[in-house]
Amino acid sequence: MQTGEPAGAAPADIELDKQEWREALEDILACYGTQGVQEILASLGNWCAEQQLPVRVGNVNTPYLNSIPVSQQADYPGDLELEQRLENILRWNAMAMVLQGQDAGTGVGGHIATYASAATLMEVGFNHLFRNQSESYGGDLVMLQPHTSPGIYARSWLEGRLSTAQLKNFRRELQPEGGLTSYPHPRSMPDYWQVPNASMGLSTPTAIYQARFAKYLENRGLKPRRGGKAWCFIGDGEADEPEVLGTINIASREKLDNLVLVINCNLQRLDGPVRGNSKIIQELEASFTGAGWDVIKVIWGGGWDRLLAADSQGMLRQRMEECVDGDYQRYSVLPGDLQREHWVDGNPELEQMMNALSDEEVKQIKRGGQDPEKIYAAYSRAAANTEKPTVILIKTVKGDGLVDAAGSNTVHQKKNFDTVQRIAIARNFGIPLSDAEIERAAFYRPDPDSEEIRYLHARREALGGAIPERNSNCISLAPPPLERFASLLRNPSNRPQSTTMALVRILSILMREDGLKQYIVPIVPDEARTFGLEALFKIAGIFSLQGQHYTPVDADTLVAYREAEDGQILQEGICETGALASFLAAGTAYSIHGLPMIPFYFFYSIFGFQRVGDMIWTCGDMLCRGFLIGGTAGRTTLNGEGIQHQDGHSQVIANTYPNLKSYDAAFAYELVVIVREGIRRMYQQQENIFYYLTAYNENYVMPVMPESEAVAEGIIRGGYCYSSSETIESSQIHLLGSGSIMQQVLAARDQLETLDYRVSVWSITSYNELYREAEFCERQARLHPTEAAPQPYIKAMFADTSGVYIAASDYMKTLARSIAPWMPASYQVLGTDGYGLSESREELRDYFEISAEHICHTALVQLLRTQTKGKRRIQSQIDALGINPDKPDPALR
Ligand SMILES: Cc1ncc(C[n+]2csc(CCOP(=O)(O)OP(=O)(O)O)c2C)c(N)n1
Ligand SMILES: [Mg+2]
Secondary structure, eight states: OOTTOOOOOOHHHHHHHHHHHHHHHHHHHHHHHHHHHHHHHHHHHHHHHHTTOSOOSSOSOOOSSOSSOGGGOOOOOSOHHHHHHHHHHHHHHHHHHHHHHHHTTOOOOOOSHHHHHHHHHHHHHHHHTOOOOOSSOOOOEEEOOGGGHHHHHHHHHHTTSSOHHHHHTBTOTTSTTOOBOSSOOTTTOTTTOOOOOOSTTTHHHHHHHHHHHHHHHHHTTSSOOOOOOEEEEEETTGGGSHHHHTTHHHHHHTTOTTEEEEEEEOSBOSSSBSSTTSOHHHHHHHHHHHTTOEEEEEOBOTHHHHHHHTOTTSHHHHHHHHOOHHHHHHHTTSOHHHHHHHHHTTOHHHHHHHTTSOHHHHHHOOBGGGOHHHHHHHHHHHHTOSSSOEEEEEEOOTTTTOGGGTTOTTGGGOOOOOHHHHHHHHHHTTOOOOHHHHHTTOOOOOOTTSHHHHHHHHHHHHTTSOSSOOOOOOOOOOOOOGGGGHHHHHOTTOOOBOHHHHHHHHHHHHTTSTTTGGGEEEEESTTHHHHTOTHHHHHHOEEOTTOOOSOOTTTTSTTOOOEETTOOBEEOOSOHHHHHHHHHHHHTHHHHTSOOOEEEEEEEGGGSHHHHHHHHHHHHHTTOOSEEEEESOSTTTSOSOOTTTOOSSHHHHHTTSTTEEEEOOOSHHHHHHHHHHHHIIIIISOOSOEEEEEOOOOOBOOOOOOSOHHHHHHHHHTEEEEEESSOTTTOSEEEEEOGGGHHHHHHHHHHHHHTTOOEEEEEESOHHHHHHHHHHHHHHHHHOTTSOOOOOHHHHHTTTOOSEEEEEOSSOHHHHHTTGGGSOTTEEEEOOOSOOOSOOHHHHHHHTTOSHHHHHHHHHHHHHHHOSSOHHHHHHHHHHHTOOTTOOOGGGO
């Protein structure tokens, strides 16, 4: 209370005032509709603000009740009794999959409780909402909770899409008759799963940006406007992941009416309650309301309707508000009489109300998530939304139907039940198997002609076919001919440029290429100017579903900031997760939409793998295609920026993504060759790979591409000889360079040549490709010891050479060291181990020991070690370099 304020009114008086205000609002509603009520409340809010009152009009929370009143509930379109029978069969089979695995003693695990809580949510969707693509409909993308996978498999088995052997081999992918992957993984089941989601939290941005990308395609005229929704199901515990609430604003800002997020609020996560002391549904309602979503709460099952209708004094409502989730979780395990006691809590009026129910009825009374009619009402409202994204918060019971385990804190990990429990659960579900069959958790499938199976098929047929199902039918695209890139191959202007600029030029050429240009999707976080991409703003436009409602400050310039409804560029703001989700949406459009979109995502290389590595892993799993471009690469080339910006390890991490091809090119023509090859392999050959290219911001004159087939092949395979003083065979020193550090290598070569050494320079475009191919050959040799062993390319490269070998890159030593097993013994590696620091490029290269002087020094030291003649001369050359042997080790700083 503010000082000087009057004391609060007596409760009775204020109740009277409240009643009067409500009546006044009823009049306003009758005269002016909802808009009128809104205006009145807004004007009251403004008045409070003018008075400096710490009061906010309009609550982000509504009462702890269903958002859709009984009077507005849509009629249920299905056969409830039959659907319940079907659901029970699915529940049993889903559980049986996990139990069979336990009985076999394989220890492969599995989950039962999540599906048990979500079964009804999913069944209502499968029977009535989730629609496939057709002539007249764009198709729904359905992403269910990862731990509900047994239920999804059980359904597909009933539909005849999966074999019994597969079901038996849940989590046993290597079994000869086939098996099933634990969670949705398109990589493991490319005809089935569409979107991976086992890493909690990532499916929300994935769904949001998939929904947005569908609009992008429609707005650019690439996809017909035939509707289609993204349905994404997540857990209430999962909603704590920052990626979930961190990306919801974009969905409302862009008015993604094609997005429905369903949060299964079973009030529990793995260890216990999600919000024992408060209410997760209310908390999420506030967050999503604040973010501008439509929020639909499904809290109470139909059994409560009668009680709530009789609650004229609001006692029951008040009790519902007072109880916290910890209480609700407890109610789900208590017998009816004890539940009653807790609900009533000594209140005689409540006691009288609750007396209308027997103890058994109290126990049986359902939550919203167990009531298909309530769920359908919410889903059908969400499906009809044409203005905003919708979140549906549905209260369920974790482990529902699992006799003693439901609602317990340990239920998430529950994987086994004893015989008595198995029989109790199966009988409860009405499964007509013998006790012996139940004991061994046999699957149950009714006759194909049974009412259940016919209904199951009829519903999916009416909705356009099976879900989930993944397609990969897409037209092929060929890369433009090499000549199209003549300006990059021959560099007629001789003007210094960086590899980043070269990539931007490649992109511009692709964006002008007929037959290809419409499919190019440039993506940037808030860094377009860093990479020199701003010139594309005006030409291609920045995609914005709202268009541009202002005159940009730079409207008169050639590089005006142009937002457009059909813009081609995705400028994602400072949100690498969102930008990666856009990359994922574009790079999987060949499968989701049948369109060969080619994303080029430019980002600060340190904010890629290190920042959103798990999203990139998702790209690999989802068979995403496209080019990831790590700009401002290199620990020393990005000068001044210090520890958190200078990337010396992204290439190392990139090697951990098996289907990612990673390159660290030195010259513009190398990039042309790599990008053309990428387009050929991903979009012409339809290979499920993607590319990571590091690009630097150091300017130098790009050399002309040598006219040799071997060079083009070497660029792709990971390395080739760039120059030799005389011949490769006569070289005494071999320098391996990559990226910007190639310039230091070339300077070192010049210095060594003035000392009369013969030097070959090798451009290593990809240590990772060299390493992988050599490992492949090693394995072949190990498994086929009696056959002629294939020679690794790296060995072939240096087969006829001798001398000393020094590698230098702007990356950690381990990158170049990875090929050491196949290199001659005198191979030495220089790299940038240690944290970056704020310094000039020159100082940094000296500090990390990758400067031309350090390269010369290392070559001379190696010569000293390996040569028997001229040692004194070499030592004096080393001394003349003046390298401080006691300089601090950057790796230890
Ligand atoms: C990023 C990540 N962290 C942790 C896990 C392990 N994990 C799997 S399920 C789970 C609990 C899920 O709880 P909730 O989201 O509430 O789903 P519910 O099973 O209750 O429906 C956890 C912690 C994971 N899969 N991903
Ligand atoms: Mg949960």
